[in-house]
Amino acid sequence: MEKTILIGGAAGLGSAVTSHLIGKILCSLGYYVFDYRDYPSLIKGGNNFNVLRIADQPVYSHKQKYDIILALDQGTINLHKKDLKKGGLIFGNKETGPIVQKLQGPQILANDVLIGMFFKHFGVGLKIILAAVEKEFGSKSDLIKKAVEEGYQLVETKEKLKKGQLVKYFISGNEGISIGSIAAGMDLHLAYPMTPASPVLTFLAKRQLENNILVFQPENEIAVVNMALGASFTGAKVMVGTSGGGFALMTEAISLSGMADLPLVIYLAQRTGPSTGVPTHTAQGDLKFALNAGHGEFAKIVVAPGDAKEAIIRTQEAFYLSCKYRTPAIVLGDKHLGESNYTFDELEKSKLAAVSSPVNRASSYEHNALGHTVEDIASVIKGHERRIKKIALVEKEFLKFNPVSVYGPPAGEAGKGSNLIISYGSTKGAIIDALSSLKGFRFLQISYLKPFPKEAVRREIKKSRKVILIENSATGALADVIAEQTGIIIKNKILKYDGRPFISDDIIKNIKKVDED
Amino acid sequence: MKPEELGTKEINTWCPGCPNFSILQAVKEALSNLANQGKLNIENVAMVTGIGCHAKIYDYLNLKGFYGIHGRTLPIAFGVKLGNPGLTVIGFGGDGDTYAEGMEHFIHNCRYNADLTMLVHNNQVFSLTTGQFTPTTEKGFKDGSSPLGLAEKPINPLVLAIEAGASFVARGFALDVPHLGELITQAVMHKGFSFIDILQPCIVYHKYSLPYFNKNVYKLENHDVTDFASALTRAREWDYSYEKDVKIPVGIFYKKERPVFESQWPQLKGAWSTIQRKINWQNVTKEFK
Numbered sequence: 001m002e003k004t005i006l007i008g009g010a011a012g013l014g015s016a017v018t019s020h021l022i023g024k025i026l027c028s029l030g031y032y033v034f035d036y037r038d039y040p041s042l043i044k045g046g047n048n049f050n051v052l053r054i055a056d057q058p059v060y061s062h063k064q065k066y067d068i069i070l071a072l073d074q075g076t077i078n079l080h081k082k083d084l085k086k087g088g089l090i091f092g093n094k095e096t097g098p099i100v101q102k103l104q105g106p107q108i109l110a111n112d113v114l115i116g117m118f119f120k121h122f123g124v125g126l127k128i129i130l131a132a133v134e135k136e137f138g139s140k141s142d143l144i145k146k147a148v149e150e151g152y153q154l155v156e157t158k159e160k161l162k163k164g165q166l167v168k169y170f171i172s173g174n175e176g177i178s179i180g181s182i183a184a185g186m187d188l189h190l191a192y193p194m195t196p197a198s199p200v201l202t203f204l205a206k207r208q209l210e211n212n213i214l215v216f217q218p219e220n221e222i223a224v225v226n227m228a229l230g231a232s233f234t235g236a237k238v239m240v241g242t243s244g245g246g247f248a249l250m251t252e253a254i255s256l257s258g259m260a261d262l263p264l265v266i267y268l269a270q271r272t273g274p275s276t277g278v279p280t281h282t283a284q285g286d287l288k289f290a291l292n293a294g295h296g297e298f299a300k301i302v303v304a305p306g307d308a309k310e311a312i313i314r315t316q317e318a319f320y321l322s323c324k325y326r327t328p329a330i331v332l333g334d335k336h337l338g339e340s341n342y343t344f345d346e347l348e349k350s351k352l353a354a355v356s357s358p359v360n361r362a363s364s365y366e367h368n369a370l371g372h373t374v375e376d377i378a379s380v381i382k383g384h385e386r387r388i389k390k391i392a393l394v395e396k397e398f399l400k401f402n403p404v405s406v407y408g409p410p411a412g413e414a415g416k417g418s419n420l421i422i423s424y425g426s427t428k429g430a431i432i433d434a435l436s437s438l439k440g441f442r443f444l445q446i447s448y449l450k451p452f453p454k455e456a457v458r459r460e461i462k463k464s465r466k467v468i469l470i471e472n473s474a475t476g477a478l479a480d481v482i483a484e485q486t487g488i489i490i491k492n493k494i495l496k497y498d499g500r501p502f503i504s505d506d507i508i509k510n511i512k513k514v515d516e517d
Numbered sequence: 518m519k520p521e522e523l524g525t526k527e528i529n530t531w532c533p534g535c536p537n538f539s540i541l542q543a544v545k546e547a548l549s550n551l552a553n554q555g556k557l558n559i560e561n562v563a564m565v566t567g568i569g570c571h572a573k574i575y576d577y578l579n580l581k582g583f584y585g586i587h588g589r590t591l592p593i594a595f596g597v598k599l600g601n602p603g604l605t606v607i608g609f610g611g612d613g614d615t616y617a618e619g620m621e622h623f624i625h626n627c628r629y630n631a632d633l634t635m636l637v638h639n640n641q642v643f644s645l646t647t648g649q650f651t652p653t654t655e656k657g658f659k660d661g662s663s664p665l666g667l668a669e670k671p672i673n674p675l676v677l678a679i680e681a682g683a684s685f686v687a688r689g690f691a692l693d694v695p696h697l698g699e700l701i702t703q704a705v706m707h708k709g710f711s712f713i714d715i716l717q718p719c720i721v722y723h724k725y726s727l728p729y730f731n732k733n734v735y736k737l738e739n740h741d742v743t744d745f746a747s748a749l750t751r752a753r754e755w756d757y758s759y760e761k762d763v764k765i766p767v768g769i770f771y772k773k774e775r776p777v778f779e780s781q782w783p784q785l786k787g788a789w790s791t792i793q794r795k796i797n798w799q800n801v802t803k804e805f806k
């Protein structure tokens with residue numbers, strides 16, 4: 001069983017909340033749901049939409065042909081009708097309008113009418129839906145429940161969804177980062193709002209008292225990161241969050257973290273650049289920027305989770321390594337990872353404990369063991385060697401954390417084995433979903449970009465016939481990184497730079513093209 | 518304890534005769550006095566500095582310390598306070614540091630009113646980079662980066678601080694060590710953001726300041742420090758210019774306690790580093806099910 005639903009409407013009409021609620025109900029029934037969110041940078045108007053892909057098997061990406069369109073306005077129908085499957089259904093204003101009028105409620109009630117219609121169509125019991133609505137909206141849910149019931153009466157059950165087994169977890173990448181930071185024992189989260197990182201700020205802010213953490217929004221990103229280092233000096237564990245422009249403002253202090261030996265975790269959520277770019281859309285254009293941010297030479301960690309579940313563990317690892325080696329760690333995500341919802345049977349955390357401690361002296365200058373400023377030749381050399389040694393230590397330890405993962409059938413004989421797809425970060429979902437349709441292909445996911453797992457990457461490439469890089473960018477920076485680290489040049493690249501994430505159909509089509517060459 | 522005990526063995530590289538020596542002395546006297554009176558535990562004092570001549574004080578004071586980066590004294594100091602509200606935090610900045618590179622932090626820290634002290638060594642030039650103008654340099658100033666003469670009028674940091682909500686605003690004169698020491702004592706004891714703009718004539722790049730100050734500085738008297746309007750009027754008496762002789766008041770211009778930043782966060786109780794955390798994973802994840 002597999003269905004793809006589009007829910008859309010002008011900004012402010014509620015498509016994100018509604019799709020989340022539908023997704024959550026389906027997860028409670030045991031289904032796997034992937035929820036993709038697409039919205040322009042405006043507050044009212046435009047067309048926001050979510051795509052929910054629902055299946056009884058794990059799914060990690062969305063599709064672009066819809067079984068049902070739930071339309072909150074006519075614009076949604078006009079825009080997306082072309083992608084409706086043959087025989088697909090549209091529920092929209094025609095159905096919801098009269099009910100909203102009858103209930104004399106606000107326009108937003110159309111969402112609830114659609115929820116009722118949707119679940120009735122699939123024969124899900126009304127009680128289940130009303131309970132979920134009450135849980136979500138609490139005391140103000142009476143009118144909402146009425147609207148759901150009215151919607152429910154409106155249509156017949158045409159298909160029957162059988163109940164799955166396990167209740168599932170429905171979680172976004174940003175939520176994964178957030179609870180990963182809690183699992184790591186974070187004390188402070190500081191951030192200046194910037195899409196697509198700000199959901200972490202608001203998620204943690206809302207839950208700060210129950211988790212005994214402090215969440216604060218300072219005057220700008222420069223303040224954010226310097227405050228973080230001030231707190232880190234006292235032994236507090238701090239994560240800051242931002243996207244490209246804000247990260248650019250932080251780079252001076254990244255170098256300070258490296259020089260002053262102060263732990264610092266940065267969540268960098270990439271969006272479509274350069275500059276302000278396409279703020280609410282996705283991209284992987286900042287890989288080299290993340291790797292090279294901060295002047296001077298010092299140890300740095302850059303780790304890129306591939307889904308919401310990995311986001312938890314990788315954030316913990318970032319804290320662990322940053323605190324142990326007292327150097328900056330970047331968790332590199334993007335809009336697609338951060339704002340998409342994934343479904344899992346379980347949510348695990350790692351057993352790693354991040355330990356920091358207060359220090360008496362910290363300095364941005366080259367300094368001796370007492371923290372005092374030095375300029376003489378021997379001390380300058382000593383300072384550099386101390387920092388370079390850290391790089392070597394991190395390079396040894398990170399190998400414990402599965403810096404690469406390989407999916408698909410084993411390669412077989414060296415040089416004659418199967419073909420290899422290489423990627424990192426949020427492209428994982430679409431690639432995994434495409435893999436079963438790609439005979440003779442393996443997928444190498446690189447999760448640590450710094451330190452770089454060069455041996456493992458070289459080994460996998462050597463075992464493969466064709467090697468193809470997939471990246472949500474215009475240049476395919478990971479190929480350059482691989483060339484620098486392994487000396488191997490990757491010629492085949494499948495790139496996407498329209499601000500939208502890959503879907504598995506894109507990947508299958510493009511891989512077939514490359515494979516025929 | 519004696520003031521000297523707060524010193525270090527590091528070689529001092531300030532120019533001989535630089536008024537920064539006097540600021541260093543005033544700080545040592547103020548802190549050792551407070552320690553002797555049992556009002557302060559020296560172990561609990563953390564200094565934060567920017568980058569510039571002023572910031573070298575980091576190497577000359579035997580305190581916990583963070584030698585920060587240019588312009589960022591205040592956010593770092595604020596972060597130290599967030600990380601361990603039990604520390605007595607003192608920031609040292611230059612006028613370039615605080616009013617040029619870090620102006621946004623200055624304004625916002627006046628608003629935040631965290632319990633910390635900011636001492637600005639105001640020499641009206643970027644000294645460590647060899648004498649370029651800053652936001653408090655007087656109009657007409659000529660140097661390597663302004664050979665045609667500076668066209669803008671200087672800002673008045675006292676007026677800015679009072680307007681932006683600082684709860685303790687003072688001006689000191691580096692060469693009057695006893696008076697400056699007293700101001701620093703009061704600033705450290707004040708609960709809230711306390712700011713002292715310290716006239717620190719650079720004897721290399723702003724030579725005419727020293728005789729001008731010696732002639733014109735006077736101590737504020739008969740001034741109600743809780744009177745906002747009067748504080749502004751007194752702060753405006755001198756506009757950081759040198760065109761003609763104008764009397765320059767030093768002392769406390771404004772002082773009025775209000776709730777400190779830290780008091781608004783129930784979870785901000787002590788040093789985070791002392792917290793033993795036990796994560797209840799079931800609780801953290803249940804909302805996703």
Ligand SMILES: Cc1ncc(C[n+]2csc(CCOP(=O)(O)OP(=O)(O)O)c2C)c(N)n1
Pocket residue numbers: 567568569570571572586587610611612613614615638640642643644645646651
């Ligand atoms: C981001 C940055 N920009 C520029 C500098 C160069 N710099 C070092 S000290 C300084 C000026 C210091 O002036 P001020 O803060 O007034 O201190 P003073 O030397 O006068 O005590 C500058 C611009 C720097 N270190 N960092």
Ligand code: SF4
Pocket residue numbers: 530531532534535536537570571640644645718719720721722
């Ligand atoms: S250049 Fe000026 S401020 Fe710097 S040490 Fe010399 S006299 Fe002091």
